[in-house]
Amino acid sequence: MEVKDLKCPACDAPLDEMMKECPYCHKPVILDRKTVQSLTPQQIQKTMIVYQKAAQTPENATLAPLNSSLGHCYLSLRMYEKAAKCFEKAVEEDFTDSETYFYAAVCMLGGKKAFMQVRPVIDKILEYINAALSLEEKGIYRYFLAYIKKDYFARKFYRISPSWEDEYAAAKRLGCTDAEIDGLFAVAGIIRPDGI
Numbered sequence: 001m002e003v004k005d006l007k008c009p010a011c012d013a014p015l016d017e018m019m020k021e022c023p024y025c026h027k028p029v030i031l032d033r034k035t036v037q038s039l040t041p042q043q044i045q046k047t048m049i050v051y052q053k054a055a056q057t058p059e060n061a062t063l064a065p066l067n068s069s070l071g072h073c074y075l076s077l078r079m080y081e082k083a084a085k086c087f088e089k090a091v092e093e094d095f096t097d098s099e100t101y102f103y104a105a106v107c108m109l110g111g112k113k114a115f116m117q118v119r120p121v122i123d124k125i126l127e128y129i130n131a132a133l134s135l136e137e138k139g140i141y142r143y144f145l146a147y148i149k150k151d152y153f154a155r156k157f158y159r160i161s162p163s164w165e166d167e168y169a170a171a172k173r174l175g176c177t178d179a180e181i182d183g184l185f186a187v188a189g190i191i192r193p194d195g196i
Contacts, residue, residue, distance in 0.1 A: 108125045
């Protein structure tokens with residue numbers, strides 16, 4: 001993927017294409033949740049400035065990895081609305097990455113419990129999670145679906161099938177760990193509920 005005016009956020013070396021790693025300093029260029037967590041707030045800010053500048057170049061405006069990386073930066077700062085816009089743009093550009101759908105869904109919560117959301121937001125979250133699951137069956141995706149079904153549908157006494165218990169059992173069968181669940185709630189900015 002050829003990119004114009006993109007520099008490595010760590011060492012400012014010019015990059016000709018969107019790479020996972022800088023060939024000069026070997027720091028990550030395409031960011032995900034784990035790599036963003038390893039950065040300091042100052043490094044995140046610098047990365048965001050570099051990516052925002054690169055995204056303003058018309059030739060780069062449709063690069064899914066650039067928008068996804070920027071989304072992870074915003075998400076780490078709990079700027080959910082801006083993160084959601086970046087992930088949504090990345091989804092439009094590359095509809096084959098399940099993680100982009102997953103994080104778009106997480107951002108839709110906006111740092112609030114599912115119970116506090118309005119139905120159209122919940123419907124959009126379900127749309128993104130189901131898209132992620134259609135691409136890749138991961139335990140954490142099933143767990144997030146179980147959480148939405150329990151905190152929104154069960155608490156409001158709506159019937160939904162499969163139930164949150166079924167989704168939770170599927171998440172456990174797929175190997176979803178407590179560390180993944182804790183990470184999900186940390187990035188979502190909400191306290192992990194008891195009983196799920």
